[in-house]
Amino acid sequence: MNPYLVGLFVPLIFSVVLRKQRKEKKRGVPVEVGGEPGYAVRNYRFTSPVETTHEGVSTIPELFEHSCKLYSDHHLFGSRKLIARETEVSPDGRSFEKLHLGSYDWKSYSQAFEAVCSFASGLVNLGHAKGERVAIFSDTRAEWQIALQGCFRRNITVVTIYASLGEEALCHSLNETEVSTVVCGPKELKKLIDISGQLDTVKRVIYMDDEDVSIELSSAKTKTPWTITSFIEVEKLGHENPVEADLPVASDIAVIMYTSGSTGLPKGVMMTHGNVLSTVSAVMTIVPSIGCKDVYLAYLPLAHVLELAAEAVMVAAGCSIGYGSPLTLTDTSNKIKKGTKGDASVLGPTLMTAVPAILDRVRDGVRKNVDAKGGLAKKLFDIGYSRRLSAINGSWFGAWGLEKILWDFVVFRKVRAILGGQIRFMLSGGAPLSGDTQRFINICLGAPIGQGYGLTETCAGGSFSAYDDTSVGRVGAPLPCSFIKLIDWPEGGYLITDSPMPRGEIVIGGPNVTAGYFKNEEKTREVYKVDEKGMRWFYTGDIGRFHSDGCLEIIDRKKDIVKxxxxxxxxxxxxxxxxxxxxxxxxxxxxxxxxxxxxxxxxxxxxxxxxxxxxxxxxxxxxxxxxxxxxxxxxxxxxxxxxxxxxxxxxxxxxxxxxxxxxxxxxxxxxxxxxxxxxxxxxxxxxxxxxxxxxxx
The missing domain is CATH 3.30.300.30 (ANL, C-terminal domain)
Incomplete structure (x- = not known):
């Protein structure tokens, strides 16, 4: 037989066999659990929920210190240099700010740990007392994480607030939690000044340094009674006057995370260190290939549980985290000066997290660009996409082997370059991702997209699709930190006895289930339950169904159904x-x-x-x-x-x-x-x- 044909078809045969094995692989198995009757499933590899994977590590600051010692010389936090700000005027007279950004400056793990310890000591020297809370009110950036970890080293509970939160919700969040210190960015400082008369407990503000902060700073000093200090000054103060760490225990509240409030005022979800660590540890057990050679692009809000958990996983694995923003992500992003590079092009990330709305826009952008080109370019794209789709769906006659490499080079290379060309895995979470978008991005980027399912109330933990699961529209088997069960919802017509798959409201139990809502016992009792074995359960309001291999699919939401x-x-x-x-x-x-x-x-x-x-x-x-x-x-x-x-x-x-x-x-x-x-x-x-x-x- 022709050696060329052997080389072409042997990989094909093995690929088809592997696909068949993957389809038959059990990823979750039914299990008996306490509490309200239902159809419960656990991860097939673990009989009990995972709480930690590191001996002697039971809290997030212990995990951070462990990684900083283990990967001391590796890059941890990267931030881009700002070269210039420019204003462009559109034909209709509107002004737009454009940024010229340079390369990434890096802090190693050891340098980051030193900065964290200095910030923790600086807080004490500023007068932040034990038992008082700190709020972080800023866009995602390296200082956000340094402030968070610094607070944890002093057992300070951190209140996380979206930078986009409106005035009413912002006042509610700060006053309800009686925050005494706020760490903020320059534009958030202006928002704080505007509502200063409505804040009851704020004593001091720490602003993250920026050349645009001078106007807000002079206004704040004349209009507010606060002590106002720069982030750099706090670090310097702590470095010169070090204070011993006061580390928390697993049951201490690490974060009060305010949801962005899809209905009414936001609720503060209380997360313990044990809650966060259990989710991080569970993810580490099922994605062991993540390591210190990986580079993660961080641009989603750190005030969202998905990004907070994702970055904690990256730190635990020894990855590098380069910070960007949705407005500077690609070469064509709104704030990137024409002719200069976006965050992804400069960083070349191997790992990313995205919400479905962003992936939908990437898909639509690629399709529109291809349609606009038309002609031969569109025909080649359509043929290449069809051939790769056939292969992924298991067809012997799809694009395998050398043909796959050819299509990747000729058609999809330019699409991959949009996100730096190095992506090898992407996580989608925060909402259900359509099967069409998942498959489109998967083919165009040439990398698997893992769907995760979780909520703020479960510390982002719930389920996670395996690296080798090529199916779409599902959110995987339960994470090793969770049991997931379905309970009947007769009013909506969803029952665990439904055929061919059990269906019902999704209920999540395990050490990742949070402590409840801050100062809201009534709502906490409504959606959190503890069974006779002491396991804590959260009633999500989402409707799901379990496939025969133990993977979950989200099919509805109780609040979204109208008769x-x-x-x-x-x-x-x-x-x-x-x-x-x-x-x-x-x-x-x-x-x-x-x-x-x-x-x-x-x-x-x-x-x-x-x-x-x-x-x-x-x-x-x-x-x-x-x-x-x-x-x-x-x-x-x-x-x-x-x-x-x-x-x-x-x-x-x-x-x-x-x-x-x-x-x-x-x-x-x-x-x-x-x-x-x-x-x-x-x-x-x-x-x-x-x-x-x-x-x-």
Missing amino acids: LQHGEYVSLGKVESALIVSPYVDNIMLHADPFHSYCVALVVAAPQAIENWAHSKGITFSDFEELCQKEETVKEVHASLVKAAKQARLEKFEIPARIKLLSQPWTPESGLVTAALKLKREVIRKAYAEDLAKFYA
């Missing part, structure tokens, strides 16, 4: 996930009224796609807002939604009968979505109450 006038149930989240694939849609919120027989939708329009359509039809318009108000535009977008709905096999009553097309995006700053880009349904409903009322008039 229409004639008795049909509409799952808002499920329908939105199906409709957002329309190229004309940037974001969408479905609305259903129980007193009517149909649903409607608020649709945030995708500018480029709609403007391209308008130009192709010869439609004239002065601005995008005017275009969105035109009847023919609304009809075109509605038709695309109907098409997407039919492709997803939605029922007729699930397809929005009428839509409102919106020209302005929903951002965390507008208060209409959370920092993880989840819809704030009640806030959006109130903001567009008049438009929604017209739909039913």
Whole structure:
């Protein structure tokens, strides 16, 4: 036989065999647990929940110190140099700030540990007393982690607050927790000054140094009674006047994490050191390939449990963490000066975390770019994508071996370069990721995307898809720190006796389940339970089903289900996930009224796609807002939604009968979505109450 053919087909045969083995592999197994009856599953490798994987380590500061000693000379925290800020003016007269950023400056693990110890001592020298709390109110950056770990070395509970939080929620978070010290960034300092008269307990503010801080600083010193000190000064003070560590125990509260509040004011979730460590340890047991050669790009909010847990895992594994931001992530990001490089291009990360909304935008951006090129480039992309998809789906006639390498080089190399070209694994969490997006990113990046499922209340721990699991739409088997069970929800028609898979409300138990909500016993008792064996359980409100191999799939959410006038149930989240694939849609919120027989939708329009359509039809318009108000535009977008709905096999009553097309995006700053880009349904409903009322008039 021709040696070339042997070389081509042997890898193919082995790949198909391996795929068959993977499909049959048990990842979770049923188990008997206490508490409310249900269908419970644990990770097949562990009979009891994992709490720590490091001997003698029971808290986060102990884990941090352990890694700093073990990887002392390796890079830990990297930050980009700011070379220049420039202002660009668009043709319509709007101004945009553009940044020229340089290379990464690094702190080694030993240097980072020294900075942490200095900051901890500096806090004491500033007068921060034992028992008082510190709030961190800033975008993600190296100083955020240094402040966090510094507080932990003094057994100080840290209150985490989203940088995008509105004034009311910000005041509520700081006053409820009686914070005495706030660590903030320059733009957050301005927000604090604006509400200084409403803050009851703040005594001192530590600002992270920036050349733009001078104006806010002079204003703060005249308008507030606070002691205001720079981050560098606190470190210097602590370095010159060291104080012994006062380390916590596992049961001490490490973090009070305020959710971004998809409904009403945010709730503070109390996480112990043991909670955080159990999640970190569990992830370490199932992704052992992560190590000190890996580079992680950090850009999601550290005030979100997903990023906090992910960075803790990176530290435990000895990885390097390079900091960026969503606005400087790629070469074409909004704040990157044209002709200069984004964070991913400069850093070349091997690991990243993303929320589904960001991955959806990456997918849409690539597709739009390919469609815009057209011709041979589009044909090559479509053929390459189809060939790789066939291979991943197990076809013998897909692109394997040398053909795979060829398509990777010719077609997908440029796509991978967007994120630095070195990504070997990506984690998606924070919300369900559509199977279409997961497969698209997987093929284009040439790296597996692991879906995780967890909540702030479970310290991000719940389930996690295995590295070798090539399926899509699922969130994996239970993490080794968790038991997951389903309980009946008869009102929604979900039962653990359903065939072919048990279905029901997801309940998570284990050492990662947090202590409850700060100063909110009523809500804590409602969703947290302790069984007769002492295990703590959290009732998520999410609906899931277990596949035969023990992997979980999220299929619904109790709060997102509305019963229409004639008795049909509409799952808002499920329908939105199906409709957002329309190229004309940037974001969408479905609305259903129980007193009517149909649903409607608020649709945030995708500018480029709609403007391209308008130009192709010869439609004239002065601005995008005017275009969105035109009847023919609304009809075109509605038709695309109907098409997407039919492709997803939605029922007729699930397809929005009428839509409102919106020209302005929903951002965390507008208060209409959370920092993880989840819809704030009640806030959006109130903001567009008049438009929604017209739909039913």
